[in-house]
Amino acid sequence: MAGGAEGKPKPLEFTPTWIVASICSVIIVISLLFERLLHRLGKRLMRSRKKPLYEALLRVKEELMVLGFISLLLTVFQGAMGRLCVRRSVMRHLLPCKPPPLDGAAQNAHFGDAVFTGLLGGARRLLAGGAISGDYCVNKGKVPVLSAEAIHQLHIFIFVLAVTHFILSAITVLLGVAQTRNWRHWESKIQTNNDSAPEKFKHIQEFTFIKDHFKGHRKRWRIFGWMRSFFKQFYGSVTEEDYRTMRLGFIMKHCTPNFNFYNYMIRALEVDFKKVVGVSWYLWAMLMIFLLLNVQGWYVYIWISTAPFLMLLVVGSKMEHIITELAYEVAQKHTAIQGDLVVAPSDDFFWFHRPKLVLLLIHVVLFQNAFEIAFFFWLLVSYGFRSCIMGNPAYSIARIVISIVSQLLCGYMTLPLYAIVSHMGSSFKKAIFDDNVTEGLVNWAERARRRTIISSKTTVNVSDPPVDEENDAAIQMTNTHAISSDEKGTRLT
Numbered sequence: 035m036a037g038g039a040e041g042k043p044k045p046l047e048f049t050p051t052w053i054v055a056s057i058c059s060v061i062i063v064i065s066l067l068f069e070r071l072l073h074r075l076g077k078r079l080m081r082s083r084k085k086p087l088y089e090a091l092l093r094v095k096e097e098l099m100v101l102g103f104i105s106l107l108l109t110v111f112q113g114a115m116g117r118l119c120v121r122r123s124v125m126r127h128l129l130p131c132k133p134p135p136l137d138g139a140a141q142n143a144h145f146g147d148a149v150f151t152g153l154l155g156g157a158r159r160l161l162a163g164g165a166i167s168g169d170y171c172v173n174k175g176k177v178p179v180l181s182a183e184a185i186h187q188l189h190i191f192i193f194v195l196a197v198t199h200f201i202l203s204a205i206t207v208l209l210g211v212a213q214t215r216n217w218r219h220w221e222s223k224i225q226t227n228n229d230s231a232p233e234k235f236k237h238i239q240e241f242t243f244i245k246d247h248f249k250g251h252r253k254r255w256r257i258f259g260w261m262r263s264f265f266k267q268f269y270g271s272v273t274e275e276d277y278r279t280m281r282l283g284f285i286m287k288h289c290t291p292n293f294n295f296y297n298y299m300i301r302a303l304e305v306d307f308k309k310v311v312g313v314s315w316y317l318w319a320m321l322m323i324f325l326l327l328n329v330q331g332w333y334v335y336i337w338i339s340t341a342p343f344l345m346l347l348v349v350g351s352k353m354e355h356i357i358t359e360l361a362y363e364v365a366q367k368h369t370a371i372q373g374d375l376v377v378a379p380s381d382d383f384f385w386f387h388r389p390k391l392v393l394l395l396i397h398v399v400l401f402q403n404a405f406e407i408a409f410f411f412w413l414l415v416s417y418g419f420r421s422c423i424m425g426n427p428a429y430s431i432a433r434i435v436i437s438i439v440s441q442l443l444c445g446y447m448t449l450p451l452y453a454i455v456s457h458m459g460s461s462f463k464k465a466i467f468d469d470n471v472t473e474g475l476v477n478w479a480e481r482a483r484r485r486t487i488i489s490s491k492t493t494v495n496v497s498d499p500p501v502d503e504e505n506d507a508a509i510q511m512t513n514t515h516a517i518s519s520d521e522k523g524t525r526l527t
Contacts, residue, residue, distance in 0.1 A: 086304035086465075093312045094200055100313075101196050108189050112182055119176035130328045131422035191412050195321070196313060199404035202441055203311045206400060209445030211303065214296075214453060220277050221296035241375045243279045247361035259362070263354035264347070271350075271451050276357060280454055283360070283377035288462045301465040303453050310397050317401045324405060328423075335406070335425070339433040342402040343440040346448055349395050353451035356383045356458060379458040389459040392452055399444060406437040 046054070072095065079088040126133065171178045247259075281295040327334040360377040381387040410433065413424050424430050457463075 084304065086301065086308055090304075090308040090311050093308055097196055097200070097313055101193055104192060105189060108185055112185050115180045115185065116178050116182055117170055118179045119171035119174055120179050122177055125177055128326075128329050130330055132330065187416055190416070191408070194412050195405060195408040198408035199313060199401055200311055202404050202407070203307070203400050206441060206445040206449060207303070207307045207310070209442075210449030210453060211300065213446055213450040214300070216274075217272075217277055217299075217454075218296055220274050221281075221294060224278065224281070225292070225294070242275045243375055244361050244365050246273065246275065247358045259358045260351065260355055263358055264351040267347075267350035267354050267447050267451065271354065271447055272454060277454065279375055279377055280357070280360070280379075280458060282374055283379050284457050284462075286376050287379055288466070298466055299453055299457065302457070302463045305463070305465050306393055309393065310400060313401070314397075317398070320398070320401065321405065330422070333425070333429065335409070335433055336429055338402060339406045339436045339440075342399040342406075343436050343443075345395060346399050346440055346443055349392060349399075350443075350448045350451060352385070353392070353448070353455040356455050359383050360458065377458075379460065381460045383458060389456050392456060396444065396448065396452060399440065403437045403441050403444075406433055407441075410434045410437075 072091065076088055076091050079085075079091065284295060285291060285293050324334070324338060360379075360383070364375065364377055381389060385391050410430065413421065417423055419427065419430070
């Protein structure tokens with residue numbers, strides 16, 4: 035009996051102080067090292083003038099804070115949820131697995147195939163206090179609504195999902211930027227091109243861009259155009275002629291001829307990364323729906339892994355079809371033009387006239403892939419490959435393969451297409467201005483707002499505060515350019 039009492043877990047008041055201090059020191063040191071790592075990374079991004087990436091890092095810190103708060107809530111309310119008792123009949127509906135037999139051997143067999151058996155065993159020992167809450171409900175003839183072990187596993191899964199989403203989003207954006215390396219050379223070639231040669235007249239049908247994307251004037255070509263767009267996203271999705279034509283169309287609508295379109299495109303992609311890397315409220319809502327529908331026999335996770343793959347193919351086909359539509363509009367003129375071919379960007383090419391909808395769909399696809407991959411490895415580590423919650427082994431392998439293929443497809447094909455086609459709308463993004471101009475515009479707007487507030491509160495005439503003449507001149511030049519853009523019918527988004 036004495037040996038059994040010695041083997042029981044000891045509370046904090048009977049634990050040696052050197053053990054408590056040592057473990058707390060290790061946890062604090064690891065946390066501080068991680069915090070300093072993020073701090074140094076942020077300073078490096080600011081020195082290299084990567085403000086959008088720095089803001090993405092701040093977004094990651096916000097997500098970590100949310101995860102920490104979720105962890106705190108799960109820990110604080112663990113005892114309360116363990117004492118929340120319900121009838122046994124309530125727990126027999128919408129189960130991910132069949133209820134196990136009442137003998138302990140079968141319950142242990144549920145974890146027998148787990149990868150880290152020792153880790154799970156330690157977790158069960160740490161959460162042995164949850165048995166007290168279980169006994170509390172058993173004495174009432176009921177069962178706890180959520181056991182301590184279930185809370186612990188849910189805690190781990192939410193953390194793994196958030197980390198997986200961040201890592202996969204970063205990898206996808208890096209793959210997309212790597213795929214656009216050739217575009218930098220195309221931009222340099224255009225910038226250094228000698229424009230002194232006389233411009234020749236050419237018929238519309240003689241341009242390579244029209245030949246590649248328009249094969250005739252038959253009405254049924256629109257159907258073949260969708261089919262061609264679907265297959266073209268897998269090979270040579272953006273050619274040099276496509277880049278030149280879309281670049282010129284954007285510049286003729288919004289900018290000056292010597293504008294560096296590639297740098298603007300990369301800056302806009304970095305800003306979009308800040309949005310994609312976060313876990314928005316609608317993604318948390320999707321997570322709750324996925325967990326609700328994980329019922330035995332429904333095979334919902336097969337559709338969850340297939341849906342982002344199909345959605346990605348549709349988005350890629352749409353991006354390619356927009357390029358085809360640009361060529362189709364110009365080809366209908368049947369005229370000869372002097373110089374280069376100019377297309378007309380418009381929001382009408384996009385779904386519901388909203389180019390931002392494409393980024394939202396990509397965000398949802400990345401989160402669904404992250405959910406599928408995180409869920410698979412979480413189940414593999416926690417319960418094992420042949421556990422009932424994992425489902426059919428063939429389905430599990432198919433799900434993880436589809437998710438990985440979707441992730442690679444998004445990085446290598448869909449994201450580069452989005453990087454350039456998303457600028458074929460009627461408006462331009464604020465990334466068109468570099469950091470210095472953007473900061474100047476923000477400061478100018480802030481000073482104007484303060485002057486308006488002061489003038490509205492003052493009943494007597496007050497002279498304006500002194501303004502730096504050099505900065506004011508630069509702001510006025512930028513403002514003049516913005517006004518001229520508005521006169522052309524553009525707007526800043």
